[in-house]
Amino acid sequence: MVAIVPNYGVWLAVILFAIGMAGLLVRRNIVFMLMCIEIMLNAAGLVFIVGGARWGQADGQVLFLLILTLAAAEVAIGLALILLIHRRYGTLDADALSRMKG
Amino acid sequence: MPVAFYISTLIAIAATLLTVTRYNAIHALLYLVVSLLSVAVVFYTLGAPFAAALEVIVYAGAIMVLFVFVVMMLNLADMTSLERRWLNSRMWIGPGVMSLILFGEIIYMLVAGPVTAQPVHYVGPAAVGVALYTRYVLAVEIASMLLLAGLIGAYHFGRRHGGERPGREA
Numbered sequence: 140m141v142a143i144v145p146n147y148g149v150w151l152a153v154i155l156f157a158i159g160m161a162g163l164l165v166r167r168n169i170v171f172m173l174m175c176i177e178i179m180l181n182a183a184g185l186v187f188i189v190g191g192a193r194w195g196q197a198d199g200q201v202l203f204l205l206i207l208t209l210a211a212a213e214v215a216i217g218l219a220l221i222l223l224i225h226r227r228y229g230t231l232d233a234d235a236l237s238r239m240k241g
Numbered sequence: 242m243p244v245a246f247y248i249s250t251l252i253a254i255a256a257t258l259l260t261v262t263r264y265n266a267i268h269a270l271l272y273l274v275v276s277l278l279s280v281a282v283v284f285y286t287l288g289a290p291f292a293a294a295l296e297v298i299v300y301a302g303a304i305m306v307l308f309v310f311v312v313m314m315l316n317l318a319d320m321t322s323l324e325r326r327w328l329n330s331r332m333w334i335g336p337g338v339m340s341l342i343l344f345g346e347i348i349y350m351l352v353a354g355p356v357t358a359q360p361v362h363y364v365g366p367a368a369v370g371v372a373l374y375t376r377y378v379l380a381v382e383i384a385s386m387l388l389l390a391g392l393i394g395a396y397h398f399g400r401r402h403g404g405e406r407p408g409r410e411a
Binding site: 147148151154155158159161162165166168170171173174175177178181184185188189191192193194195196197198199200201203204205207208209210211212213214215216218219220221222223225231 | 246247250253254257258260261266269270273276277280283284287288289291292295296299300303304307308311312314315361362363364368369371372373376377380384387388390391392394395397398399
């Protein structure tokens, strides 16, 4: 039972990624969609950590750090965009923005 | 140690499901913080304490503060009654119980010592730092440029256009 802990880590990442993707597809509130993207990025980082733990290398944690940087930059831009959308359209519904398409 | 891994795995899945299915943004954020904390405990059980600390500090700390800040900013009308309705005592029970379980796990692991499961190798902060500043120096530079781009982009989007009181953010 002990010997399969890393595989269960990968399964946890898969489940978290699936939940995040399902939420991203189902929810129409932009704040919730951004949260689901955070969940998916977190799951991707978990895979790197599990890989680093499996082979005993520091590279997994380094790549997790880079994913963390990416998530921080993404959330800053995303929240600024949410503020802009809320100011311009007065709503957080993503469907309200579908008239933006050309 | 595997027991701690399984318990925090279950908490992570439950908290993430509750995050996605909440209607209220603040409730979802509470469960999202619990989810990130449980993933941090999973990192710790996988022998990556540095990543666990970063997960708590950056994800559950800084990024969630940004989320809470924006969610509070978007609901400016009648803030006190809204907050009283959102943060009533019943709402704290779910995330509080999950956080207490995680806290108990951490205390147990600190007392029992850092024993990791057999196929899992412990990789300490020193090894990560050495790898980060020898082989991955270029990646660190690229990450810093990415953060700079994020800063400039957030400032650009947050700026009021049209010239009315340009110094004041929304």
